[in-house]
Each structure stands twice: as structure tokens, then as C-alpha cells.
Amino acid sequence: MLYQDQKLHIYNSLTGEKDLFAPVNEGHVGMYVCGPTVYSNVHLGNVRTFMSFDMIYRYFKHLGFKVRYVRNITDAGHLENDADEGEDRISKKARLEQIEPMEVVQKYTVDFHNILTTFNFLPPSIEPTATGHIIEQIEIIKEILDKGLAYEVNGSVYFDVLQYNKTHHYGILSGRNIEDLIHNTRALDGQSDKKNPQDFALWKRAEPQHIMRWPSPWSDGFPGWHLECTAMSTKYLGENFDIHGGGMDLKFPHHECEIAQAKACNDVNPVNIWMHANMLIMNGKKMAKSTGNYILPNEIFTGDNPHISKAYPPSVARFFMLQAHYRSILDFTDAGLQASEKGYYKLMEAISGIDTVPSAEQTSGFDVASWKQACYDAMNDDFNTPTLIAELFAAVKFINQLKDNKASISSADLEVLKISMFAFAFDVLGLENEEASNDTGHRLADTVEILINLRAEARANKDFELSDRIRDELSAIGIQLKDGKEGTSFSTN
Numbered sequence: 001m002l003y004q005d006q007k008l009h010i011y012n013s014l015t016g017e018k019d020l021f022a023p024v025n026e027g028h029v030g031m032y033v034c035g036p037t038v039y040s041n042v043h044l045g046n047v048r049t050f051m052s053f054d055m056i057y058r059y060f061k062h063l064g065f066k067v068r069y070v071r072n073i074t075d076a077g078h079l080e081n082d083a084d085e086g087e088d089r090i091s092k093k094a095r096l097e098q099i100e101p102m103e104v105v106q107k108y109t110v111d112f113h114n115i116l117t118t119f120n121f122l123p124p125s126i127e128p129t130a131t132g133h134i135i136e137q138i139e140i141i142k143e144i145l146d147k148g149l150a151y152e153v154n155g156s157v158y159f160d161v162l163q164y165n166k167t168h169h170y171g172i173l174s175g176r177n178i179e180d181l182i183h184n185t186r187a188l189d190g191q192s193d194k195k196n197p198q199d200f201a202l203w204k205r206a207e208p209q210h211i212m213r214w215p216s217p218w219s220d221g222f223p224g225w226h227l228e229c230t231a232m233s234t235k236y237l238g239e240n241f242d243i244h245g246g247g248m249d250l251k252f253p254h255h256e257c258e259i260a261q262a263k264a265c266n267d268v269n270p271v272n273i274w275m276h277a278n279m280l281i282m283n284g285k286k287m288a289k290s291t292g293n294y295i296l297p298n299e300i301f302t303g304d305n306p307h308i309s310k311a312y313p314p315s316v317a318r319f320f321m322l323q324a325h326y327r328s329i330l331d332f333t334d335a336g337l338q339a340s341e342k343g344y345y346k347l348m349e350a351i352s353g354i355d356t357v358p359s360a361e362q363t364s365g366f367d368v369a370s371w372k373q374a375c376y377d378a379m380n381d382d383f384n385t386p387t388l389i390a391e392l393f394a395a396v397k398f399i400n401q402l403k404d405n406k407a408s409i410s411s412a413d414l415e416v417l418k419i420s421m422f423a424f425a426f427d428v429l430g431l432e433n434e435e436a437s438n439d440t441g442h443r444l445a446d447t448v449e450i451l452i453n454l455r456a457e458a459r460a461n462k463d464f465e466l467s468d469r470i471r472d473e474l475s476a477i478g479i480q481l482k483d484g485k486e487g488t489s490f491s492t493n
């Protein structure tokens, strides 16, 4: 197996170092990633996080590991803020849209899957839901109560952080210490049932208006948000498993609470490697609907957003995202996408042309074996996709030299080069060759480009009748021209 030859190092948020990956069970990987709360359209930042773990999942599979990849759907229990207050996000949406909570869940789960499929994600091995695991969550609460690390008040159950911290280390993942936490947590307002403000809910009694509720030994209510991941990861991956991932924003309190719950229950370290993907910003600023600095994932494919000059195929957007390391902040810009588009087509063109390259007696000017290992070295260094992509471009340069008869390659080396290019570009990075599948789209873009140039010429000659006619007739068939500082672009509807 490939994994026996490759030494994979992964940055572990728990140790703050790149740890050598040593699976709990030889040849197997257990990986849990916190999934979406399905109450609105999936955010591009979340797509980036899930794409990072899709790439990681793909690399493990490529190395020959048997991977069990669990990514949950949060369909209950996630309140509006982290202090166990506010409405359940799904219930609120259901109330606002006057539909059943499960209709909200269905609608946004379908949206989530559609977007991920468009981006060529592999489905996880198991995609469990919080509402499908209420019994498991209740069992965990019972155990934590038995250990004396939780308490019940008025039908709600809270995790006792101070009591837990006497024998364990609360803050082990986020690096926060208990004194600071006590100091920085907002004081209780007298309405709360909690003993201490840093405690968190394991079970909440449902208020009369709360429609999502289940019976429990304590009250008709619903589980705390942090609990579902402990219940589902333990059920499907065991008490101690290899990798737990999520977005950086989940490190505290969500993942810290997951560790506390699991340790309180089983007294073992639940996760060997914690991985956190960094965030995505747009045009150098935080993405937010309220400021308009915002784009929905599918708007990238339609071009229907003021922040981009045109539509981009999913593989271009995917390639753009993987050009940044998953632990770096990614700045989403139109200029960045344009540059990635050029690079992406250059890569696809080289890969498509590899079959027509003639082989020779020997290889000159390129060491294929060391190049291949450099590709692995990049991925073995904490999944360094930007370095891998740089290596792929080194090969593109060589392939282009071969095409121009400026270098030669032996048939054995050509085979290695071809297999490796396909494996890294398609299996590991998960790109698709839009060039082959989207030829019509390409020709359309080229044709419109010709008309845009003719229109510019007409305008330069002050033939406004012709230039307006080009614009209007394109508009009549659903192609909108947009004049901007950088010239004219178009979108289709």
C-alpha cells in the first residue's frame, strides 16, 4: 500500500505541531467533520471548510487507507448564540417561513448536497443527523450525571465545567485557561438555571412555543448542540479515533466541549488529531450579507453577483480554493479567480495533451521519479496543496517542452507522469476536466467575446446603432453585457 511508503504529517491543533500520522487501526482512518446546521443556504466559507476535508479524505483514499468519513447534519439543538440562549435556528426559520422544521431541514440539506455535488465532493461514508441520535445523546447525559460532572435544574441538564476541571483540563484544545474563562464569560442574568456562566447545556427543557422536542428523564426538551457530535462520533468511530475536523470558529467552545463531554463519559482522549480549516474572506474583508460583501456559491457558476465579472465553472472555483493552504485565510476575489482560470485551463490542456506526446529512448531535462515524490512530499507536509499545484505546473512546463520537441521522455517515464498527473489533479484535488465536458460553454464564451469586440469597434466608429443592436439582440436571447472599468463582460440567465 502507498501509505506504507509515505510519512504523512498533519498539523494538530491539540499539540500545536505537525504530528506524524499514526492511525489507531493500521490501514484505517476514522475521520469526523462537523457538518452544517441546515437552516439557510450553505455559505461559501463552509464550502471551503468542507472542500478542505474532501481533499484530505481523497488523499487518504489515494494512499490506500480504508477511510470511514463521518460528517453530520445538525437538524436540531443549535441555538442562535453559543451561550445556550436564543431560539433554535431551525425552529426560528420554520416559524418565519411558516413551514415545518423538517421542511426547513429538507430544503437546506438538499441545497447543501447540490452545491457539494456541483463542486465534485465525494459523499461521506456516513451522514448522521442529530434528530436521529436523541437516544444516544440521552445515554451520554445519564453517564455524565452518574460521574457527578453535570447537574439538573428545572428539567435542563448542564455540564459542570468547574467540577470537570478539578480532574481534567478544560481548555486543552483552545489554550484558554479556566481563570480567564471565568473572568471573560458574561455574568448570569438571573434568568439562567446555570450554576456558573461557563457551564453549557446538555439538555434543555423546551419552552411551550418550542416545537422541536423529545421526551427524556428530565423534561420534554432537546439536546445541547455540542452533544450530538460526541454521540455520533463515538457511535460510528469509537471512543478514541484518528481525526476530528471543522472550521476554525468551532474550536471554542464547540470542540472544547466535545472533548470535555467525551472525557467525562469515557475517561479517554477522544481524538488524536484535531484539524481546523481557516476562513474565507472576500475582497480583503469579512463576508457578510448585511454589508453586501457576500456571494452565494451558486452565483459563482451563474456570474450573477456584482463582485465577479463573469461566471466561473465549479472546477475553476475549486482550483482557486485549493491554491491556498487549508490553514491560511483565503481571500476570494475576481482577480484571483481569473488568474486561477488561466492556470486551470493550462493544466487541463497539458493533461489532455499528454497522450499525444511521443516517447523516446530516454528522458531528458526532467527527473520524473523525483518529481512524483515531490508531489507526495507536498501532500505529506500537512496537505500542502499550493506546493502540490506548483509541482503540477513544473510538469506542465515539461509536457509543453515535449510537445515542442525541446525535451524527450522514455515510455516508462511517460506512463508514470501520466498516471501521477491524473491521480493528483483528478483523484486528490478533485478537479474535473471542464475543457472536455464544457466545450459548448467555451465556444459560447468565445463567440460572445467576438461580438463584444465588434461592438467596441462599432462604438469607436460612433456607429451606435450597430453597437446597441448587438447589445439588445444578445439581451433578447438571455446574454447580458455589462460595461465596467475593466472592459465589457457578460452573464447568462
Ligand SMILES: [Zn+2]
Pocket: 033, 034, 035, 229, 254
Ligand atoms: Zn460538531
